[in-house]
Amino acid sequence: MSTNRKLLILAGDGIGPEVMRQVRRVVDWMGRRRGLHFDVKDGLVGGTSIEANGVPLTDATLAEAKAADAVLLGAVGGPRWDKIEFERRPEAGLLRLRKDLGLFANLRPATVLDALVDASPLKADIVRGLDIMIVRELTGGVYFGEPRGITTLDNGERQGLNTQVYTSSEIRRVARVGFELARKRNRKLCSVEKANVMESGLLWREEVTALHAAEFSDVELSHMYADNCAMQLIRNPRQFDVIVTDNLFGDMLSDEAAMLTGSLGMLPSASLGAADANGKRCALYEPVHGSAPDIAGRDIANPIASLFSFAMCLRYSFDLTAEADLIEKAVAQVLKGGLRTTDIMAPGMARCSTTVMGDSIVRALDKLHAAG
Numbered sequence: 545m546s547t548n549r550k551l552l553i554l555a556g557d558g559i560g561p562e563v564m565r566q567v568r569r570v571v572d573w574m575g576r577r578r579g580l581h582f583d584v585k586d587g588l589v590g591g592t593s594i595e596a597n598g599v600p601l602t603d604a605t606l607a608e609a610k611a612a613d614a615v616l617l618g619a620v621g622g623p624r625w626d627k628i629e630f631e632r633r634p635e636a637g638l639l640r641l642r643k644d645l646g647l648f649a650n651l652r653p654a655t656v657l658d659a660l661v662d663a664s665p666l667k668a669d670i671v672r673g674l675d676i677m678i679v680r681e682l683t684g685g686v687y688f689g690e691p692r693g694i695t696t697l698d699n700g701e702r703q704g705l706n707t708q709v710y711t712s713s714e715i716r717r718v719a720r721v722g723f724e725l726a727r728k729r730n731r732k733l734c735s736v737e738k739a740n741v742m743e744s745g746l747l748w749r750e751e752v753t754a755l756h757a758a759e760f761s762d763v764e765l766s767h768m769y770a771d772n773c774a775m776q777l778i779r780n781p782r783q784f785d786v787i788v789t790d791n792l793f794g795d796m797l798s799d800e801a802a803m804l805t806g807s808l809g810m811l812p813s814a815s816l817g818a819a820d821a822n823g824k825r826c827a828l829y830e831p832v833h834g835s836a837p838d839i840a841g842r843d844i845a846n847p848i849a850s851l852f853s854f855a856m857c858l859r860y861s862f863d864l865t866a867e868a869d870l871i872e873k874a875v876a877q878v879l880k881g882g883l884r885t886t887d888i889m890a891p892g893m894a895r896c897s898t899t900v901m902g903d904s905i906v907r908a909l910d911k912l913h914a915a916g
């Protein structure tokens with residue numbers, strides 16, 4: 545059936561196709577049970593695209609991605625392609641996708657489900673009920689700033705140089721994403737930088753403060769230095785709702801927050817571009833984990849990070865909040881029932897395959913849907 549909801553699925557390499565198979569079942573379930581049909585196209589990215597087309601992302605696939613409302617990606621990479629030069633590696637396909645879609649805001653939720661509270665390396669009473677969202681600026685800052693490079697100085701010493709640089713519009717557009725998310729959650733935004741020692745941080749603070757005063761005074765805004773934020777995430781992570789920060793600090797803090805949950809196979813992400821006149825944004829949804837070549841092809845990978853990424857897609861690209869909630873509830877129920885893939889296995893629980901986890905989640909969706 546043709547609809548105006550266009551999805552491009554790029555399953556990629558390693559466990560990517562295995563976990564995306566379970567996502568596809570839930571996409572189909574939405575059509576069958578909720579009357580929400582998607583125009584789904586499949587494409588190649590990463591190593592599988594290198595094998596088929598000689599490049600990790602073709603222009604045609606990139607065009608499909610731009611035409612889609614959302615791209616769902618599995619994972620890319622693997623030892624088979626590790627020796628290829630950097631620009632032709634699987635990861636280069638993903639980087640091109642992010643760059644050419646203009647995905648400047650990376651959303652990484654860190655949520656601790658009750659059933660997995662013991663998977664966290666922190667004490668249960670610190671992380672129970674944790675639900676925070678980190679918004680990381682993704683296309684600016686020190687990873688892209690010029691000048692950069694390694695040069696040899698007159699005295700013969702070598703010098704490595706990178707430049708941390710942000711403009712006011714770059715800061716405002718990512719801060720806006722943070723404020724808008726906070727508005728849909730608990731209306732608290734913490735902006736993180738190092739305004740005490742970096743001019744780029746000072747500008748960041750000034751711009752976020754000005755945007756808050758002009759448009760988002762209904763959201764509670766706080767500022768925090770990045771080093772303090774790293775501590776607070778361990779000491780008292782539940783004080784946060786949404787955190788917005790730059791590319792470098794976001795890289796570190798989102799990985800730290802991820803580990804509060806203790807389970808890589810559970811972590812989704814979204815990367816969003818600028819909204820056009822109709823409010824449509826380019827968007828890419830993918831699990832945080834990689835292609836896990838050590839377990840690929842064995843039907844033991846955890847599909848939940850990818851399913852949660854699809855839930856984020858429903859929430860942020862299609863405004864289908866009830867359906868996103870449904871997926872999250874179905875997963876929580878299945879875990880509460882004691883089913884576990886190997887990566888989240890715990891004493892007394894029942895170990896299951898990727899497929900059985902998918903079966904159980906679809907059954908839980910059926911029950912929740914029937915219960916209205």
Ligand code: NAD
Pocket residue numbers: 559618619620621622623635638808809830831832833834835836837838839844845846847849887
């Ligand atoms: P990884 O995330 O693939 O795996 C790390 C460990 O976690 C492995 O032991 C793996 O078995 C386990 N794991 C990961 N996801 C899992 C899941 N869903 N269920 C169960 N266990 C899971 O990271 P890595 O080993 O450093 O990298 C492997 C390959 O993936 C490399 O080629 C790397 O470049 C690539 N990579 C890709 C992405 C991406 O596509 N966005 C991200 C990270 C790494």
